[in-house]
Amino acid sequence: MRSSNWPSQRALLFWCVTLFTAVVVSTAIASGCSSRTQPEVVVYTALDEMFSKPILDAFEKKTGIKALPVFDTEASKTTGLVSRIIAEKDRPRADVFWNNEIVQTIMLKQKGLLAPYHSPSSDAIPSGFKDPEFFWTGFAARGRVIIFNPETTTTPPTSIRDLLKPEWSGRAAIAKPIFGTTAAHAAVLFAAWGEEEAKTYFRGLLQNNVAVLAGNATVRDMVANGEYAAGMTDTDDANGAVLDGRPAKWLFPDQEEGGMGALIIPNTVALVKDAPHPDAAQKLIDYLLSPDVEEALAKSRSLQIPLNPAVRVPDGVPTLSSIRAMAVDFEKAASLFEKAADFIRSEFLK
Template identity: 30%
Template sequence: MGYKTVLKGLLPLAATVLSTGAFAGKTELTVYTAFEADQLKEYEKSFESAHPDIDIRWVRDSTGIVTAKLLAEKNNPKADVVWGLAATSLMLLKQEGMLQPYKPQGVEKLRKSFVDNAATPSWVGAEAWVASICYNTVEGEKNNVPAPASWKDLTKPVYKGHVIMPNPNSSGTGFLDVSSWIQMFGEENAWAYMDGLHQNISRYTHSGSKPCKLAASGETTIGISFAYRGAKSKKKGAPLEIITPTEGLGWDLEATAIIKGTDKLEAAQKLMDWSITREANTMYNKYYAVVGIPSVEKQVPFYPENIGKKMIDNNFEWAASNRQAILAEWQNRYDGKSDPK
């Protein structure tokens, strides 16, 4: 056999080794996420410092888009792990038989509400993101638009054209708003509320953070969003008041799960283990007030105080089971004001 024949035989092997990361002795995990984009580098660095034999390849988008992508790939999964996706989305994936049950080390330290209730859980929570209103005080004064105190205040005529919120079909924040309003007000009253709110909405965005960013920049007076984004913008000097409406706050967990069928199960389990460590929870608490291990929690700068006490008793199982019907109804009623995709 000549050297050209040997070389020809080795080339495909070399390509395979390089593409899988085996040549470098590392495992590459494809991780789907809806974590905020500005958090990914820190999360990746922290995990890879603890596990230098594993590289993360992020695939990031808004919650609804990531959820739809995972469902579309059900019969040919591309992800190994989901780290930072709504628990309601992961419950839906569990119902579809797409998650690999695994009991991570240290799970007993987490709040019970942060763990799938099966004997061997399919998902575990990282932190809670909580609904809130971002109110631009400068724009409010200029437009004679007062700060709202409640969700129902937003249906008053004074707010017409001054409110932006996320589309629940693409945004997890939008879905937790709608599903929590139904739980708080009852189905009939909630849709009546949203009919009134719709009259005052100027547009629906495809991102949960965007309404707050638009309020921070003065492009709207009020953005229905979540507390983390408001606190981040306020820290940078935006003239925002972060309002926690009196009726209560919808919320969801950003959670972690292993996709069934991954050929990198050991590495995936290491990521799931690490995602609930004290180190990881301390990292989450830099951005979010409510995390899986209560003892690490400290007040987050610019967050409303005691935000955890205003979180509703969210029925995740109900929200996950009714997700498709809720989204279809919302789409039929209100999608005409949504941003182009």
Template identity: 25%
Template sequence: MRRPLARALAALAATALFLPAVAGCSGEPAGLVIYSGRNENLVAPLIEKLEEHLGTTVDVRYGGSAELSAQLLEEGDETEAGLFLSQDAGALGALSKEGRLTPLPPATLDKVAPNYRSSAGDWVGVSGRVRVIAYNSEKVTAPPGSVHDLVKPEWKGKIGYAPANASFQAFVTGMRVLEGDEATRTWLKGLKANSPKAYDSNLNVLDAVDSGEVSLGLLNHYYWYEKAAEKGADKLRAKVHYLPNGDPGGLVNVAGVGLLKGADKQQSAYAQKAADFLLSAESQRYFAEETKEYPLAAGVEQAEGVPPLDSLQPPQIDLGRLDSLKATLAMLQDVGMV
């Protein structure tokens, strides 16, 4: 969410005013209505394939995952939607906590490892992304071994990050869950004191690392692999470092889906088929090959050059607990980062 805290929180309440206008494809009644926190440019090809798979029209209403989650909580059983496709686990966790998701059948859940699905069995991840440190190989010979090292004086003025980006905020929420609010606030203050350079997006952070404007950058792994596929890895001065030993800076977050409680019988049936389609080999290959995200369903491998997910050492966390975005935004504002 690329806005100051006041606007971000106001947007949660205002979403009901704009959602009806952010609507999908056809004037005819849709067989399935999806609220999507994933970008239209990213998922539109999959939606077209989904319509063919279901044999019905699909109406997709796009927005930020946090705003859409808040909207669905407000709509309750009156929602027209059958499926929520979220960019991150936290928004799904917020719905799960309020009992707004329908339990998924074991056959759907079991396609994905337990740490990438709801512990309550009511949402499942469809693609994964890993937080990494990008570093300029001409300026940095040994990248930091922990995100906690970024508060050391040697990195003053040399770090790029995107504090208003949802993925950075999810990482901060993960640190709060893993290490507590006091430790997270202390780390944020230390990072702020090291004069990091703020950018609008992960991609801009990566470009700054590659150009040497900064030495290190905090971002999601797939930005580097997309750029490497476009330009050639050997043409990039930026390299990518996966943090070991369960470091909070190596959080694996997921995009996922949940079936909405209160949807009518037809919506629910189509939503279930849609969830299974997004976990199909066809969809999983799309995430791996087109976006360089991690496929989460068993049997589909990551893109060439991307390290296997089971070779990493991410922190162990219940991803549903990434639902406290408001508290994270308040903390970031308090330390002067948004």
């Protein structure tokens, strides 16, 4: 004789079997999806998004690896991302650091936060722009230049020391030398000139009423607007003003025979130590160091100078051989970065 609650027991059994089947199927589906998850790479990049994102999109299209970029802001170029890598050292989130300059990349190496990787794409890069131990490699350089407004001056400064002259009092501008390429420039001068001479130079800029603005793009805009006659900026910012038809021209400083030369600052790419996705990171590094990327950046508004001699340099883009480049010990500059930064903050943030 069947129990009076047999129908309810049968219903309970039915729903248990149904639930078990659903769990098994969903687990199988999840497992299958997981095995087909798109590979990814997290890249911290200080290069402006308008220039770096198309490169990363092309990488993703070519390789199928999803690039997850974290960009920096103009006001805190490079420094913000460097601080983030330092803060995350125990549990890194970034796989690749794509810096728009070199000094703070070397500083990360000195702090033990990068891992060596010898990319085959780096072999053609000149030795002065790559680490002999393969912790970082430079590519696609920019130069520190003098930008001037031809409507307000016909005799622009031709040396960075010219900004100390009385005729440029109140008429010239620089970016605050705390972030990005301006911070790198300060550290390089500490290394090249010595601490005391570099301090005298920066104090002299303030004493000569050289304006200190938020960033290189602001220097470009205020010179092009006629608010200042000249200033120091980077080739990419200066070129943007020219392409837009604004009253602006630019030149590499200190190009005379025996002159110091212009500071040439490459992008740098490095593998972060204990990167979560090391294989994908290496593929991205290989791609960024390829001739195609240098050529693309040279053709862009960024006007970046190729370092690989095999790259076809577009018309109007400077070549390394056409510039008197400043001789720089970047390792020494990196070791002096904090000292230079402390001084700059004490003088420029009063």
